[in-house]
Amino acid sequence: MEMKYATHLGKCEQPCPPATSKAKSDLAFRFTSATPSAADFVPVGIMRPRAEDSCSSFGLSFFTTLAFARDRYRALGKKGANIAARVGSHIAKVSISLADGVATPPSSSGHFDFHEAATATLERSVIDVVLAPVTGSPR
Amino acid sequence: MTGLPAFGLPLAVSALRWVRSIEEFDGPILTEYADDKGGVYLEKWCAQDATSGVVRSLRVATRHRAIAEYMAGRTSLRTLLTQPNQNAGFLVDVDRAGTIVAGFLVDIQQLPSEYLPDDDAMHDDSLRPRTGTIREMFLLDGNWDGGTIARLERRYIDVAAFAHCTRPLVVGQPPQYKFSSGWAYGSAFATMRARMPRALKPKSATVEANSPGVLAIDAPAATAEMVLDALRRAKKADAITAYDTLHDWTKLRYEVAETKLELQRAEKDLRALCAQLDVEVTSVWIAEEERPHHSILTAGKLVAAYYRRLWEVLTPAGAEFVRPEFASPPAAPDSVLVAEDEDEDLRW
Numbered sequence: 467m468e469m470k471y472a473t474h475l476g477k478c479e480q481p482c483p484p485a486t487s488k489a490k491s492d493l494a495f496r497f498t499s500a501t502p503s504a505a506d507f508v509p510v511g512i513m514r515p516r517a518e519d520s521c522s523s524f525g526l527s528f529f530t531t532l533a534f535a536r537d538r539y540r541a542l543g544k545k546g547a548n549i550a551a552r553v554g555s556h557i558a559k560v561s562i563s564l565a566d567g568v569a570t571p572p573s574s575s576g577h578f579d580f581h582e583a584a585t586a587t588l589e590r591s592v593i594d595v596v597l598a599p600v601t602g603s604p605r
Numbered sequence: 606m607t608g609l610p611a612f613g614l615p616l617a618v619s620a621l622r623w624v625r626s627i628e629e630f631d632g633p634i635l636t637e638y639a640d641d642k643g644g645v646y647l648e649k650w651c652a653q654d655a656t657s658g659v660v661r662s663l664r665v666a667t668r669h670r671a672i673a674e675y676m677a678g679r680t681s682l683r684t685l686l687t688q689p690n691q692n693a694g695f696l697v698d699v700d701r702a703g704t705i706v707a708g709f710l711v712d713i714q715q716l717p718s719e720y721l722p723d724d725d726a727m728h729d730d731s732l733r734p735r736t737g738t739i740r741e742m743f744l745l746d747g748n749w750d751g752g753t754i755a756r757l758e759r760r761y762i763d764v765a766a767f768a769h770c771t772r773p774l775v776v777g778q779p780p781q782y783k784f785s786s787g788w789a790y791g792s793a794f795a796t797m798r799a800r801m802p803r804a805l806k807p808k809s810a811t812v813e814a815n816s817p818g819v820l821a822i823d824a825p826a827a828t829a830e831m832v833l834d835a836l837r838r839a840k841k842a843d844a845i846t847a848y849d850t851l852h853d854w855t856k857l858r859y860e861v862a863e864t865k866l867e868l869q870r871a872e873k874d875l876r877a878l879c880a881q882l883d884v885e886v887t888s889v890w891i892a893e894e895e896r897p898h899h900s901i902l903t904a905g906k907l908v909a910a911y912y913r914r915l916w917e918v919l920t921p922a923g924a925e926f927v928r929p930e931f932a933s934p935p936a937a938p939d940s941v942l943v944a945e946d947e948d949e950d951l952r953w
Binding site: 479509523524544547 | 628634652653718
């Protein structure tokens with residue numbers, strides 16, 4: 467499968483995408499703006515390159531369930547990381563197909579990195595968008 | 606961005622060397638930096654300007670010990686950012702090219718609330734990177750000495766090397782601990798350490814020689830994950846039971862092995878513990894026809910010694926392994942606590 471950002475992936479220290487990654491056809495959830503566009507599906511390693519970027523920087527963060535995505539959003543909100551400005555204020559439900567790329571095995575918190583195929587246009591595969599949970603506690 | 610105009614930053618804050626990402630999600634959240642004089646700094650992501658892409662972060666001076674206590678779940682992120690530096694820090698604005706475009710000396714407590722973590726925001730190990738080099742840490746109590754550090758480092762590397770050399774997927778060579786006059790399972794650990802590829806070997810990173818202090822060991826992500834997997838397996842009840850059963854006879858002396866060791870039972874026990882620990886039996890057991898009791902006793906002693914080393918990493922004397930998932934391990938088997946590995950250089 468020809469990968470998007472192949473030049474960047476080839477520069478990673480470890481094989482990228484990792485050998486454990488697999489194509490999948492499934493619903494997945496990602497933080498986005500209220501009206502997801504292609505700009506919501508650009509990996510952080512491309513948006514904001516750093517010398518210490520690793521393979522994960524060139525993958526898109528997804529969650530296996532809406533509940534996992536909401537949990538992570540709340541947890542990030544507690545860090546004072548201005549989460550809405552950073553990753554968006556909504557959670558998009560995306561229908562991923564086998565041809566879209568490969569996913570790393572999900573972690574215990576339901577997160578996985580998705581490395582896109584060169585032809586992927588995930589913004590067109592968004593089938594629903596919901597508001598992310600309110601974060602932070604009053605001080 | 607709003608705020609005071611930019612002014613010159615102290616060298617120590619403007620020219621820092623990236624050390625590691627402590628927490629990240631689609632980019633850095635909390636990052637460790639160092640200066641060339643041994644100073645330790647943290648950078649916490651605060652905000653991003655939507656138009657210019659400039660990122661504003663909080664940089665504070667800290668200590669290894671404070672970071673380790675945060676990652677052990679003992680202190681909150683807010684405490685980590687404020688206590689070691691009496692609320693003093695710098696806000697720095699960095700553009701997309703990585704250049705600092707503005708900096709402000711700040712009283713952290715006066716920052717906008719959205720820049721700061723909630724009071725109860727603690728370390729989240731699932732935000733810790735799983736690639737590159739992983740820094741594992743041990744909190745040292747007030748009574749540590751050089752021996753404590755040497756032993757901790759040695760045990761971590763022993764466990765990593767053993768796990769690497771005995772994984773079912775990589776085993777392709779017979780055990781390397783046989784020599785002309787017999788076997789020495791103690792030397793098997795040295796052999797395994799030597800056989801571990803350099804690119805996978807853990808190594809000491811820093812020792813903060815305060816009292817209490819902290820020891821940091823850097824391990825490639827694959828090695829760190831392998832050790833964590835071994836530790837998770839070791840603390841399971843089935844592994845504890847399998848070890849206790851094996852330990853019943855691995856404490857036998859070679860001189861009495863032929864009369865007191867039942868081979869079938871020994872093989873069954875050895876395979877049971879190896880299965881629990883994901884150790885390939887053929888990587889530790891040379892099935893010698895001439896002296897079968899001795900060979901299986903050696904293999905049993907070797908796996909038992911590995912198991913005890915796992916517990917030494919899990920619950921080290923005078924120290925604490927900094928991983929929240931191991932913060933409250935189950936009680937160690939009694940035989941782990943009392944068994945002495947004086948057999949390092951045992952010959953028969």
